[in-house]
Amino acid sequence: MQRTVILGSTSRYRRGLMERLQMPFEVHAPEVDESPLPGEAPAALAARLALAKARAVARRFPEAVVIGSDQVADLDGEALGKPGDHARAVAQLQRMRGRTLVFQTALAVVCEASCFVQQDLAPVRVVFRELSDAAIEQYLRAEQPYDCAGSAKSEGLGIALLDAIDSDDPTALVGLPLIRTCRMLRAAGIALL
Template identity: 75%
Template sequence: MPLDNTLHPISRPLILGSTSRYRRELLERLRLPFDVHAPHVDETPEPGEAPVALAKRLALAKAREVAKRFPQAVVIGSDQVADLYGEPLGKPGDHQRAVAQLRRMRGKTVVFQTAVAVVCPSTGFEQCELAAVRVVFSQLSDDQIERYLQAEKPYDCAGSAKSEGLGIALLDRIDNDDPTALVGLPLIRTCHMLRAAGVPIL
């Protein structure tokens, strides 16, 4: 069934500054009309940068970079970093790195730090919030890790854990206050900020 975007007239264009199909699919749940533009941001951590600081910096950087091109728009930027006892783990990018990440995380508690920022240059609006999700990984065998990676190929997911898919089988427990945060865009916080930026929801 197509989305009825006429239910949500907004005075300013809404843009998701992201290349993630997961974030796009999450934002579609709000049934708001929006465009998607890729942010041109270097995601390399700074020396000694903590996972929380990295996630917030990149979320803001993505929103600001896209907002420079569309100053009249309300722009959403987001970033997720897997926090393994203070060490940031990003997207593995390939099979070998994904194996290494999952071997390190098995049997441990990992905090997925997901930051979301909303920016509108023409009104001076800028907010950034963080949703932390504590995840306890099962004591996975090498064979289980290999079977999971061959089936899911989650090489574009922080920490190699695609919880909305087969990755849920990797986990013993999830503790959070926003069920969408682990997928990559905390919609509860996003809704709060969009309303504050003047975007009507419902």
């Protein structure tokens, strides 16, 4: 019998990515404090939160295989979170224009019953174009990406803000690196295809 797969996330973007795998899965909120620790680097923050989310849900469903993920936008070692509102999104995009960021996308898969734990990081290097204030305003009014780390959605109009994306896992920038997810699910005993 195959174990239940649970996505430990409230993100509609991660849920949409999981749906691409055409497999049954449940979604449960991890209820984890996402505050960074003092001096915590963006990659370490993303990795810690991905594992914390997977473990929090796995404690409630110990027989399940639980996926946790987190993404932190890294601007020269500074973590940029989700803007939450228009003014913060404008400020983020103004800081990011003409610059290169690394979106640190972390993944963890946990099954308490089998003592399975795997974790990985899928960094995505993103080069933003030189953006005018008018272009920033037009983009934000059109897409309102206030729930996205870095204030942009590459899977939508946000692609027009960019000069380049460098990644070995194309879904990592959206928030869940599916190539790594599939690899870890197979390692945990979940049959895919």
